[in-house]
Amino acid sequence: MQNAECRIEKAVTTQPIAVNRTFEKIATLQANVERVIRGKSEVVQYCIAALLSKGHILLEDVPGVGKTTLAHALARSLSLSFQRIQFTSDLLPADIVGVTVYNQDQQEFEFISGPIFTNVLLADEINRATPKSQSALLEAMSEGMISIEKRRLPLPDPFLVIATQNPIEHVGTYPLPESQLDRFLMKLTIGYPNTLDEKKLLRAGGAQDALDHLEPVLESQEVMELQERVATIHVNESLVDYLMHIVHTTRNHPEVSIGVSTRGALTYFKSCQALAMVSGRDFVIPEDIKRLAGPVLSHRIVMKDRRSARGDSTPEQKFIQRILGEIPVPR
Numbered sequence: 001m002q003n004a005e006c007r008i009e010k011a012v013t014t015q016p017i018a019v020n021r022t023f024e025k026i027a028t029l030q031a032n033v034e035r036v037i038r039g040k041s042e043v044v045q046y047c048i049a050a051l052l053s054k055g056h057i058l059l060e061d062v063p064g065v066g067k068t069t070l071a072h073a074l075a076r077s078l079s080l081s082f083q084r085i086q087f088t089s090d091l092l093p094a095d096i097v098g099v100t101v102y103n104q105d106q107q108e109f110e111f112i113s114g115p116i117f118t119n120v121l122l123a124d125e126i127n128r129a130t131p132k133s134q135s136a137l138l139e140a141m142s143e144g145m146i147s148i149e150k151r152r153l154p155l156p157d158p159f160l161v162i163a164t165q166n167p168i169e170h171v172g173t174y175p176l177p178e179s180q181l182d183r184f185l186m187k188l189t190i191g192y193p194n195t196l197d198e199k200k201l202l203r204a205g206g207a208q209d210a211l212d213h214l215e216p217v218l219e220s221q222e223v224m225e226l227q228e229r230v231a232t233i234h235v236n237e238s239l240v241d242y243l244m245h246i247v248h249t250t251r252n253h254p255e256v257s258i259g260v261s262t263r264g265a266l267t268y269f270k271s272c273q274a275l276a277m278v279s280g281r282d283f284v285i286p287e288d289i290k291r292l293a294g295p296v297l298s299h300r301i302v303m304k305d306r307r308s309a310r311g312d313s314t315p316e317q318k319f320i321q322r323i324l325g326e327i328p329v330p331r
Contacts, residue, residue: 022226022229022277023277023280025217025218025222025226026048026052026226026277026278026280027280028217028218029048029077029078029217029218030044030045030048030278032073032077032214032215032217033047033048033070033073033074033077035073035210035214036069036070036072036073036207036210036211036214037066037069037070037073037207038193038197038200038201039193039194039196039197040066040070040190040191040193043070043188043190044070044074045275045278045279046186046188046275046292046295047070047074047162047186047188048074048274048278049186049271049274049275049277049278049292050160050185050186050271050274051074051158051160051223051227052226052227052230052274052277052278053185053227053230053267053270053271053273053274054158054227054270055184055185055186055267055270055271056141056160056161056162056163056183056184056185057071057160057161057162057163057184057185057186057188058126058163058164058165058176058181058184058186058187058188058299059071059162059163059164059165059188059189059190060164060165060166060167060187060188060189061166061167061189061190061191062166062167063166065190065191065192065193066190066193066207067164067190068122068124068164069207069211070162070190071122071124071162071164072122072211073211073214074120074162075120075122075162076211076214076215076216077214077216077217077218078119078120078216078217078218078220078223079216079218079219079220080118080119080120080158080216080220080223081118081119081120081156082118082119082120082121082122083115083116083117083118083120083121083122084115084121084122084124085115085116085121085122085123085124086124086125087123087124087125087126087127087128087129087133087134088125088128088129089128089129089130089172091129091130091133092133093132093133093135093136094114095114095133096114096115096116096133096136096137097113097114097116097136097140097146097148098111098112098113098114098116098117098146098148099111099112099114100112100148100149111148111149111151111153113153116136116137116140116146116155117146117153117155117156118156118159119156119157119158119159119160119220120160120162121159121160121161121162122162122163122164123137123161123162123163123164124163124164125164125165125166126163126164126165126176127165127166127173127174127175127176128165128172128173128174129174130174131174131177134174134176134177134180135180137161137180137183138179138180138183140155140159140161141161141180141183141184142183144157144159157224158220158223158224158227161184163184178258178302181299181300182261182263182264182300184299185267185271185296186271186292186295186296187295187298187299188295226277229277230270230273230274230277231270231273232282233273233274233276233277233281233282233283233284234282234283234284235269235272235273235283235284236283236284236330238330239284239285239286239289239330240269241330242286242289242327242329242330243265243268243269243272243289244265245327246289246293246297246323246324246327247259247260247264247265247268247297249323249327250297250300250301250320250323253319253323254304255303255304255305255319256301256302256303256304256319257302257303257304258301258302259300259301260297260300260301261300264296264297264300267296268292268293268296268297271292271296272284272288272289272292275288275291275292276288286329286330290324290329293320293321293324294317294320294321297320298316298317298319298320299316301316301319301320303315303316303319
């Protein structure tokens with residue numbers, strides 16, 4: 001009986017310590033990335049939440065605001081393998097997944113793996129490649145597998161795609177189809193830095209020096225442990241109903257042609273758990289759901305009125321914000 005009581009007491013006293021260590025690891029990762037990306041704490045938080053949710057990130061913004069730098073900073077902060085693909089109009093699917101060649105010495109065919117076989121893949125300017133090359137990422141992003149020559153090959157775990165793209169009204173770009181957009185957990189915009197942070201950046205001569213000296217702060221095993229812990233974050237039943245109310249509104253609203261898919265609802269739920277953990281909590285609050293509605297849902301809906309500029313996400317963002325104002329928040 002005494003031994004049982006000791007075990008219970010030990011479990012009670014060690015659980016908060018384990019939770020605190022989890023938050024400390026996440027805070028260390030965020031601080032490390034923000035050594036390079038200054039003044040964008042919210043965007044960095046969202047990227048970490050996507051990583052912990054086992055989701056992928058699409059960074060869309062005008063050239064020169066730090067999309068590639070953010071991807072590099074996050075990758076270098078993790079002790080994971082990293083590859084970068086510069087997407088161009090002449091890029092082929094084989095340039096991404098790899099190719100089978102005949103080995104004359106061995107007298108047999110062998111598979112030469114492409115850059116997609118890595119933990120963190122930076123797909124730079126993804127919308128500059130043709131749809132055929134873009135589609136080479138679909139299976140990898142959805143299932144963590146690659147099918148080639150009648151074989152299915154697993155990708156390393158964890159696996160994260162960080163794609164960047166310039167707005168598609170720029171010359172020489174191809175819009176991502178809805179099926180591929182749905183594979184991205186979040187679509188984020190970095191935006192211009194504020195005056196003070198931009199002045200510091202000018203004084204420092206850019207972010208490259210800080211990026212070059214960035215050291216990894218999390219090992220691959222720690223990343224996977226944090227990903228598994230996301231599912232333990234508590235979500236009150238009323239908040240699940242609130243989240244579903246938002247999702248169902250996108251499906252039934254007269255202004256919307258295509259609403260949020262079931263995949264979108266699942267990733268929305270999980271990303272809210274991850275954001276709560278990134279924020280230092282072991283429970284979700286309504287603010288988590290409201291904050292992530294835009295980044296997670298806006299690229300998953302198609303408005304009936306598509307007369308706005310092609311690829312402009314503003315109508316979807318405004319629609320999401322409007323329905324958030326109309327749906328009652330649980331108390």
